[in-house]
Amino acid sequence: MRTPLKKAATAMALAAAAFTAQFVSAAPASAHPGADGYCGYREVCVYRLANYIDMWADFFNADNDFSDDNLWFWDGVTYVRGSEMADNRASSVQNFDTGCSAILWQLKEAGGINQVVYPSAALPNLANQGFDNKASSLSWSC
Amino acid sequence: MTRNTRNRSMLALGLISACMLSVSGAAYATSARTGTTDIPKLQTIEDTVYPLDAYKPSPEQVAELTSAMRYSLSDCMSRFGFTNYPKQRVHTVTRPFPKDRQYLFIEPSKAAQYGYAGMPASELSGRPDAVDVKAKPSADEQAVYTGRNQGLYRGVQVPAGGCLGQARRSVLAGMSSDDEWFVTQLEGQAFQQGEADARVTDATARWSTCMARAGHSYANPEAAWEDSRWTARREGGPLTDVEKAVAEADMKCKLEVNYLGVRYTADKEAQERLVAGNGARLKKVTEALRAQLRDAAKVLGD
Numbered sequence: 514m515r516t517p518l519k520k521a522a523t524a525m526a527l528a529a530a531a532f533t534a535q536f537v538s539a540a541p542a543s544a545h546p547g548a549d550g551y552c553g554y555r556e557v558c559v560y561r562l563a564n565y566i567d568m569w570a571d572f573f574n575a576d577n578d579f580s581d582d583n584l585w586f587w588d589g590v591t592y593v594r595g596s597e598m599a600d601n602r603a604s605s606v607q608n609f610d611t612g613c614s615a616i617l618w619q620l621k622e623a624g625g626i627n628q629v630v631y632p633s634a635a636l637p638n639l640a641n642q643g644f645d646n647k648a649s650s651l652s653w654s655c
Numbered sequence: 656m657t658r659n660t661r662n663r664s665m666l667a668l669g670l671i672s673a674c675m676l677s678v679s680g681a682a683y684a685t686s687a688r689t690g691t692t693d694i695p696k697l698q699t700i701e702d703t704v705y706p707l708d709a710y711k712p713s714p715e716q717v718a719e720l721t722s723a724m725r726y727s728l729s730d731c732m733s734r735f736g737f738t739n740y741p742k743q744r745v746h747t748v749t750r751p752f753p754k755d756r757q758y759l760f761i762e763p764s765k766a767a768q769y770g771y772a773g774m775p776a777s778e779l780s781g782r783p784d785a786v787d788v789k790a791k792p793s794a795d796e797q798a799v800y801t802g803r804n805q806g807l808y809r810g811v812q813v814p815a816g817g818c819l820g821q822a823r824r825s826v827l828a829g830m831s832s833d834d835e836w837f838v839t840q841l842e843g844q845a846f847q848q849g850e851a852d853a854r855v856t857d858a859t860a861r862w863s864t865c866m867a868r869a870g871h872s873y874a875n876p877e878a879a880w881e882d883s884r885w886t887a888r889r890e891g892g893p894l895t896d897v898e899k900a901v902a903e904a905d906m907k908c909k910l911e912v913n914y915l916g917v918r919y920t921a922d923k924e925a926q927e928r929l930v931a932g933n934g935a936r937l938k939k940v941t942e943a944l945r946a947q948l949r950d951a952a953k954v955l956g957d
Binding site for chain 1: 717720721724725728745752756757759771772792794796797800801803819822823832833835836839840842843844846847877880881886889890
């Protein structure tokens with residue numbers, strides 16, 4: 514899940530509250546709509562190849578399923594959302610947050626072996642950790 | 656041995672052997688002999704200790720290193736006119752997440768209530784200060800922060816990797832990336848060795864039989880955790896009675912076959928072998944961490 518509901522959707526959300534209240538998991542779609550292809554302030558970015566190159570995905574909040582999160586690339590003019598998904602594609606990672614650890618998980622919804630990326634830390638080659646092309650979800654620890 | 660005292664033992668190498676041999680007694684209910692090793696009967700691994708834990712920075716040490724990087728970042732960003740980076744110490748760094756999830760375990764009552772999420776979505780999302788990402792800093796500020804696409808800013812050279820890169824170097828200098836992540840590398844190897852352990856294979860087969868008895872057909876716990884039938888709920892749809900029933904049966908079967916105890920034992924033994932075979936390199940990593948903490952103290956003015 515990525516962002517709070519936008520103002521325009523608030524009324525609809527309130528109207529639907531009684532309906533959604535019956536569900537214990539009323540999370541919005543897990544795709545990260547705030548992603549813009551720019552790996553920056555307080556985000557964590559996963560890259561398709563080692564040493565932070567090729568395509569990437571930027572995350573600000575937690576994400577319980579990378580299979581609907583597109584990888585991005587730079588076409589020389591702007592950041593473009595590619596067709597390939599981030600699930601099981603990350604080979605390096607950078608944490609641009611200085612206060613929170615990012616945790617990459619092997620399986621969806623924070624399951625299986627995990628890789629803790631400390632605040633401000635970066636791992637240039639997840640293959641060294643036996644974690645190449647394994648990340649499927651992300652949580653934060655602050 | 657508590658988690659904190661365990662972590663403090665990292666710098667006291669003489670205690671490492673003791674750490675490897677002692678595990679929190681509170682986590683054990685009974686012990687059953689299987690093969691050549693006593694396998695503890697575990698209902699959680701939250702308080703267990705692994706041999707490689709002794710070589711990892713404690714939460715307090717992570718906080719010190721993080722604080723030092725923040726101080727350095729603040730100095731650097733200020734030089735470029737970005738003053739909204741206060742020198743604030745990080746006092747607490749919480750656990751990443753429930754450790755049990757690495758073995759795909761959730762307390763059965765939670766599984767019955769929340770399915771494979773195991774907790775309310777608001778808790779699973781993790782970040783307490785999740786905000787609208789539109790509130791990001793300007794492109795210029797981010798470029799100085801990360802170093803991306805930025806050579807000069809207002810005539811001043813931006814450091815390689817931006818101010819964040821410089822902050823990293825101020826604390827992590829002198830330690831190669833390979834050394835920095837060597838312990839997690841060994842953890843990954845141990846996890847893979849543990850998965851291949853015959854006792855784990857046997858426990859998985861017994862878990863599968865137990866699940867079949869409950870009316871659910873899965874070859875292994877990963878298949879149940881990632882069953883495509885839960886995808887809709889993970890994308891915001893409703894939690895189904897089917898998922899709740901499968902998740903609860905899954906966890907009860909794990910307890911029945913002592914899945915946590917077997918996985919923990921296999922991983923612990925694999926880590927013991929890796930520690931024994933990498934003593935010199937681990938000593939180097941420990942010394943490098945000491946140096947980082949000294950550098951951090953200088954940055955922090957301690």
